[in-house]
Amino acid sequence: MATIKQPSNPEADPRVKAVFDDIRATRKTDFVNNLWRSLAFNPALLESTWAEVKQVMATPSHLDPLTKELIYIAVSIANSCSYCVHSHTAAARAKGMTDEQHAELLAIVSLAAKTNHLANGLQLPLDAAFDAGAAA
């Protein structure tokens, strides 16, 4: 079940083919997952989404690739995106995540959720010490 009809032959459209080729080259795999196959129903949305994912996630930066995937999984769990949890857990594993790190990720995410709900239940006043906007 899906809310859009996946194009049956998406690469007949040269804009789609260009994105799929770049996904395969960037990820060094022939596999193009359903997110991209579905977004092919609108080439402009496909292009802009992939460009941003490539820029943020597949370009050398100030955080290492595995850390970036762990952050991505954390947000996806909190937003209850089943597809994203699956796809980014697979990606993290491909980037070297061990079972111990996976268990620890789940422990941190679920602890954060726990204290998020505690703090939202207490409606705590902010400590002045946390204000990064204050003059030094």
Added chain:
Amino acid sequence: MATIKQPSNPEADPRVKAVFDDIRATRKTDFVNNLWRSLAFNPALLESTWAEVKQVMATPSHLDPLTKELIYIAVSIANSCSYCVHSHTAAARAKGMTDEQHAELLAIVSLAAKTNHLANGLQLPLDAAFDAGAAA
């Protein structure tokens, strides 16, 4: 404003004092932030919450301390916990997070939120390749 009345002299209770002492020793600071001061209204809840935070966040493990804070912030943003975003951003900075890493964290978290909503809007079928539960 808060939903509980913070005890005015929480360390008069020896159970509270023991937790506050451990917080100060573990974090090597005299500062005990409002989450703990508020939880002091129920020493058992204070003890169990701190024990878990100390175990998960302040014990050497399979992920480095800064990565753990970044994951914590990511969940707190997605769950819209203002207090937690403030306290853990301050903690990440204390553990060495640079402005560039902070900007990158925000870029990843907001991109993940974007694709979470895209995937939830498309109601994508899962790719069989993502199934970690399948027989090898």
Added chain:
Amino acid sequence: MATIKQPSNPEADPRVKAVFDDIRATRKTDFVNNLWRSLAFNPALLESTWAEVKQVMATPSHLDPLTKELIYIAVSIANSCSYCVHSHTAAARAKGMTDEQHAELLAIVSLAAKTNHLANGLQLPLDAAFDAGAAA
């Protein structure tokens, strides 16, 4: 799988039949979807829910019918309600939503989610100019 047992012959109950008849008449279709078939387990809950949906969504008002469905989908995506995303995307399409409008809806929803997370990460101070409550 479901958390309640859908009544096998719901229209044997005249209160349920009256609601189903009104759904069919209002929507000009014989199709009564599972939300209503499930709510039939409690006729009072079925009646009050349908009465509100009919009043808000199927009565001429200050917003056009398609705009109302787009807003409904947007909330359903953000709240991660798979059933609701499916049912209201189908409803929007029945009210004339084109593929281009669907792609644009997804682009807006996912951009909003992105900046929601950015703003929650930055914990921005509100601009005084946004205060509708201020004296003119």
Added chain:
Amino acid sequence: MATIKQPSNPEADPRVKAVFDDIRATRKTDFVNNLWRSLAFNPALLESTWAEVKQVMATPSHLDPLTKELIYIAVSIANSCSYCVHSHTAAARAKGMTDEQHAELLAIVSLAAKTNHLANGLQLPLDAAFDAGAAA
């Protein structure tokens, strides 16, 4: 700060006055809180919202009044509604919630959030035993 301008003399409108009078009579207090004062900007929305709150929360039913408030707080925490957490915690206290029960509510809510995130991270298959929809 607010997104609407609270009417300065809301009870000049007889529809608003009728709702406020009913709130005061139902709750046996002169205090009408800001949610209702704000909704007064649109009498129809005020009327329908109060009618539902009165019906669900202030009418004798199958759950006792304090249990209903605890459920309301739980949802409000999870949805990060600061106003609602404040107003319903005050309501629960007015209906007899003790400090011990408040601490326990927070412990349950935050534990549920923790296992919600664990289960969403694991993407667990449902146990067939949970299916209430199955034939008996």
Added chain:
Amino acid sequence: MATIKQPSNPEADPRVKAVFDDIRATRKTDFVNNLWRSLAFNPALLESTWAEVKQVMATPSHLDPLTKELIYIAVSIANSCSYCVHSHTAAARAKGMTDEQHAELLAIVSLAAKTNHLANGLQLPLDAAFDAGAAA
């Protein structure tokens, strides 16, 4: 589909067996549901999660067992955790929840969600009367 591979013979590990035995003894049933079978991939995470669930949910306290399950379901619905809604609805039913109470739970949860979104849309100022932190 799942993000971890459930151990095929989890009770070969004595730490896992001890937890499963305690689950069976505490719940007086032979049934151990998938959450625990999945967490068996990391015995430490399994032990700490079960210890907390047992302490909070299966120990006599200031709230009765059914009320605790209703609160748990409420949070799980708001956090959109399909597995948790299923497992805790089954648990509530096992503790005596009637169909009328189930319908009422759903009515309260969905009304709370409605006013949560109303209040978040209005961005209401807090009433001073709600401040539990104020001096008496």
Added chain:
Amino acid sequence: MATIKQPSNPEADPRVKAVFDDIRATRKTDFVNNLWRSLAFNPALLESTWAEVKQVMATPSHLDPLTKELIYIAVSIANSCSYCVHSHTAAARAKGMTDEQHAELLAIVSLAAKTNHLANGLQLPLDAAFDAGAAA
């Protein structure tokens, strides 16, 4: 309070000045709100965020400008982003949203939230009729 220190003279950086100039020209106002002033701490993040907001929200498209703002507000309410609800409600009003339309938006958003929670509580099976992915 904020998690980053807003640059005191952001337009000293030519990249920031270029974005601010474009915001003022696009919106035909001298007012640059805090989201952009805060993002100025990282010019690349500022540039990419503004470019996307301008493309999606300020370019003629398949949906009219007010409808786009209503969708944006809906998502922001559901994600509990206080800043975004304020800024986009102000934007919607600037684009002609009347008080009646605002009330109706709130009625739709809160009804959607209500049925989202109902459907997530019922864990409804999807109707086959909703499957857009099915062969025609």
